[in-house]
Amino acid sequence: MSAAPHLLEAEGICKYYGNVVALKDVSAHVSAGEVTCILGDNGAGKSSFIKILSGAHAADDGRLLVDGEETHFQSPRDARARGIATVYQDLAMVPLMSIWRNFFLGAEPRKGIGPLRWFDVELAKKIVRQQMHEMGIDVRDPDQPVGTLSGGERQSVAIARAVYFGARVLILDEPTSALGVKQAGVVLRYVLQARDRGIAVIFITHNPHHAYPVGDRFVILNRGRTLGTYAKGEIDQQELVRLMAGGRELAELEHELELIKAEVATDQSDA
Amino acid sequence: MTVVARLVARPDIGALLGALAVFGLFSIYAHQSGWIGWADAAQWTDQSAQYGIVAVPVALLMIGGEFDLSAGVMIGSSGLLLGLLGTHAHLNIWPSILLVLLFGAAVGFINGLTVVKTRLPSFIVTLGTFFVLQGVNAAGTLKITGTVSIENVDSTPGFNSAYRWFSSTFWSPYDFKVKVIWWIALTALGAWVLARTRFGNWIYGVGGDPAAARNVGVPVARTKILLFMLTSMTAALLGVIEALELRSTQANEGVGREFIFIISAVVGGCLLTGGYGSVVGASFGATIIGMASIGIILSGWDSNWTFTFLGGILIAAVLLNAAFRARALRSRMR
Numbered sequence: 001m002s003a004a005p006h007l008l009e010a011e012g013i014c015k016y017y018g019n020v021v022a023l024k025d026v027s028a029h030v031s032a033g034e035v036t037c038i039l040g041d042n043g044a045g046k047s048s049f050i051k052i053l054s055g056a057h058a059a060d061d062g063r064l065l066v067d068g069e070e071t072h073f074q075s076p077r078d079a080r081a082r083g084i085a086t087v088y089q090d091l092a093m094v095p096l097m098s099i100w101r102n103f104f105l106g107a108e109p110r111k112g113i114g115p116l117r118w119f120d121v122e123l124a125k126k127i128v129r130q131q132m133h134e135m136g137i138d139v140r141d142p143d144q145p146v147g148t149l150s151g152g153e154r155q156s157v158a159i160a161r162a163v164y165f166g167a168r169v170l171i172l173d174e175p176t177s178a179l180g181v182k183q184a185g186v187v188l189r190y191v192l193q194a195r196d197r198g199i200a201v202i203f204i205t206h207n208p209h210h211a212y213p214v215g216d217r218f219v220i221l222n223r224g225r226t227l228g229t230y231a232k233g234e235i236d237q238q239e240l241v242r243l244m245a246g247g248r249e250l251a252e253l254e255h256e257l258e259l260i261k262a263e264v265a266t267d268q269s270d271a
Numbered sequence: 272m273t274v275v276a277r278l279v280a281r282p283d284i285g286a287l288l289g290a291l292a293v294f295g296l297f298s299i300y301a302h303q304s305g306w307i308g309w310a311d312a313a314q315w316t317d318q319s320a321q322y323g324i325v326a327v328p329v330a331l332l333m334i335g336g337e338f339d340l341s342a343g344v345m346i347g348s349s350g351l352l353l354g355l356l357g358t359h360a361h362l363n364i365w366p367s368i369l370l371v372l373l374f375g376a377a378v379g380f381i382n383g384l385t386v387v388k389t390r391l392p393s394f395i396v397t398l399g400t401f402f403v404l405q406g407v408n409a410a411g412t413l414k415i416t417g418t419v420s421i422e423n424v425d426s427t428p429g430f431n432s433a434y435r436w437f438s439s440t441f442w443s444p445y446d447f448k449v450k451v452i453w454w455i456a457l458t459a460l461g462a463w464v465l466a467r468t469r470f471g472n473w474i475y476g477v478g479g480d481p482a483a484a485r486n487v488g489v490p491v492a493r494t495k496i497l498l499f500m501l502t503s504m505t506a507a508l509l510g511v512i513e514a515l516e517l518r519s520t521q522a523n524e525g526v527g528r529e530f531i532f533i534i535s536a537v538v539g540g541c542l543l544t545g546g547y548g549s550v551v552g553a554s555f556g557a558t559i560i561g562m563a564s565i566g567i568i569l570s571g572w573d574s575n576w577t578f579t580f581l582g583g584i585l586i587a588a589v590l591l592n593a594a595f596r597a598r599a600l601r602s603r604m605r
Contacts (some may be wrong), residue, residue: 077488088486092480095600096546105476106488108469119468147600 005068006031007171007200008053008084015048021224022048025062027221028229030169030200033192037211037245038204040221046204047173049221054086054171056252057078086169087158095147099139100128102146103161127164135160137195144199152183156190169200176210187195188214208244212237220244274355282540283552285591289584290507292557297566301447304569313568316447321563322528323554324509326535327454327461328502330553333536334465335498336478336545337393339380341400342506342532346525347408349510354520355415364429368511372575376500377509378404383496393499403525412522425518438516450512453605454554457505461550463481474498477572479546531560534581540595545598559584 009029015022022044030036040046045182051057052064055073063072076086093102104124110117125142132139134135136145137156146154155175162170172191176184191214207209211218218235219244220227227243234245295598297306303312325342332339356367382400386393412419424430437453440446465471473494478486485491506525514520537543539552539557563580567573 094476094483096479096542096596097475103471105472105484107469108471108472117461117469118467121467122424145600186402 004031005065007067008163008202009065009068010049010053010059010160011063011065012271013049013052013059013064015052015057015224016060018055018141023052023059023224026219026224026226027062027215028202030202030217032168032200033195033198034216035195035201035214036217037215038202039208039211041206041244043223044221045224046206048224050086050171050173050202050204053079053082054084058165060245061090074098076204083166083168084171085165085169086173087155087162087163087175087185089155093146093154093158096145096147098143099132099149099157100124100142103128103157103164107165127270131160131164132157134197135190137162138157138165139199150186151179152186155179155187159187159190159194162255163197167199168201170194171202172206174206175203176205176207184210187220206244210236212240232242275565281549282547282592282595283506283549283555284540285588285595286539286549286552286555286559288537290493290555293559293562293566294583297562299484300572301566301569306566306569309442309447311565313445314402314443314445314569315488315558315562315565317561318564319333319558320448321513321558322535323454323557324450324457324512325502325506325518325528326532326553327457327497327550328541329504329532330462330536330541330548331465331474332535333541333543334478334545334548334593335495336481337498338395338397338533339379339499339502340397341382341404342397343400343525343527343529344376344408345375345503345506346405346510346513346528347520348378348404348521348525349507349516350409350485350520350524351522353511354421354424354427354516357430358421359415359422364427364433368433371507371511375504375510379500379503380496382503383499386499387492387495390588401529404525408524409522414527419521421521422519424514424520430515432517433511434515435453436454436514448507448516450516453508453512456558458554460552462526462572464541465550470494470497475546477545483498489560498595528539531581534585534588535560538584538590540588540592542596544588556588 006029011027013023013026025096025121026045028036028038040079048057053057055076055078058072058196064073066084071082079086094105097105109120111120112118125160129139129141135156137153137160146157146216149157157168159172175187175191179187188210191203203211204212215232217229217231218240219229301311329339329342353367353371353376356362356370357364378400382393382397385391385396389396409419411594412421437449439449441449473484473489476489477491477494481491493572510520513524514597523602535556536548536553538556539549539554541548541553560581564574564577569578
């Protein structure tokens with residue numbers, strides 16, 4: 001039985017910056033209705049990897065396949081044309097603009113005749129309300145400036161926008177890293193919403209606690225290499241955390257935490 | 272969101288209230304001259320239009336995140352060029368007007384391209400353009416005519432037909448200036464472009480966060496260059512209107528008015544940092560300044576107080592804008 005080709009697949013990706021090996025033989029894939037998490041600490045090669053997936057950089061070696069077909073992206077625009085959209089944390093929205101203006105910025109629906117065409121504002125507001133509703137986001141007023149939304153809501157609007165404009169693969173670059181626990185939860189819920197609508201999601205994060213609840217597959221990067229690829233059933237959260245940090249380092253960390261705990265306990269008993 | 276809160280969050284509401292207050296002020300102090308009457312209105316609308324016509328594109332440019340300090344001197348350059356084309360090259364007035372507008376487009380293009388390519392602040396780039404043109408206006412006029420002005424623009428072939436369109440008056444005996452209609456029309460057009468076109472959305476985007484706008488596919492450089500071109504072309508249009516009206520242009524015409532355009536836009540609610548503002552507000556700002564300039568004279572006060580007034584409302588407006596903006600971003604937070 002041959003499975004349908006993956007929506008997006010990276011195979012043996014290598015990237016060098018001069019003598020520095022940024023990525024060595026990294027592979028990952030994602031299919032429709034799945035979430036693949038790319039996990040790694042700072043400097044693990046996560047950003048190099050998404051730049052290659054999103055078309056911003058070219059790989060030095062390895063293959064990129066879209067729908068099973070080998071592809072070379074010249075630019076993010078190429079990738080977008082194939083339905084691969086990247087939502088960057090800090091480049092998502094203009095705070096002073098309303099939700100509907102942001103949503104359609106750069107792709108405004110227009111009506112009118114011949115050269116006299118204008119922004120179909122009513123349609124834009126209607127679509128925004130509808131799309132937000134489908135994502136389960138309660139937009140009280142599409143006229144409100146995006147700056148009045150919380151960080152999580154802002155990311156969610158960006159995700160809804162990418163989905164609306166035909167993204168089949170959604171690459172999320174650290175969407176939860178700048179957020180508090182509650183806001184991160186909001187974003188994770190919309191990641192699942194997107195997945196349930198049949199979108200393939202690549203979720204880049206350094207936080208295994210955010211990755212584990214939503215991920216179907218976990219690719220762990222460490223110093224530019226794959227430490228392992230696991231399906232959800234093959235690994236539990238503790239093991240994921242341990243792998244992320246690198247077993248030995250974590251053991252040290254645990255030891256340190258124990259010491260701190262002991263100190264705190266002593267301080268409290270002194271007080 | 273109540274109606275009141277929604278109104279308060281609008282960028283132009285402060286300028287409207289300001290205009291009403293200034294009108295009220297002079298209906299007391301300039302009551303003797305007939306402030307509440309059409310004859311006085313014809314005067315202050317004329318003055319306001321001289322600020323408002325260019326304040327419209329200057330507001331759009333500011334919302335797009337840039338300044339144009341050469342918009343004042345462009346009025347002089349354009350008027351002088353129109354005069355030269357008619358009185359020295361003996362060109363018909365209509366092709367002359369077309370050439371002057373093209374000249375405006377070219378200056379705006381150079382301003383915009385320089386800002387976009389060098390990434391220098393537009394404040395510096397257009398300050399350079401300002402002084403270059405000021406020198407050219409003065410030295411060029413002196414060289415060609417031996418005086419500091421170009422006279423007899425009305426000897427240009429076709430002068431009367433153009434005069435009717437740009438610089439005549441209507442509604443006798445009050446004689447409102449046709450330029451007031453140009454001002455109102457440009458305000459309506461500018462407001463429509465900003466609110467209801469794709470280009471308008473791009474203006475908000477490139478002023479609010481150019482990196483985010485670029486990231487979603489907005490042609491940031493093209494949008495900014497076009498805004499500079501619109502500003503210079505509108506200044507050229509005002510240069511034409513005034514050269515026809517006065518039938519002459521002084522070499523120093525327009526110098527200093529660039530600041531009044533900017534003050535109008537700021538009083539109208541435009542943020543100095545871009546991304547937020549209103550065209551209608553800028554026209555209310557121009558109305559305030561036009562009324563004050565005329566009202567101070569009609570009240571029998573020293574007209575130098577106009578400058579003090581301008582400085583005062585500028586500071587007040589910047590402080591109010593910051594408060595309004597904070598309120599706009601806060602009013603709907605949970």
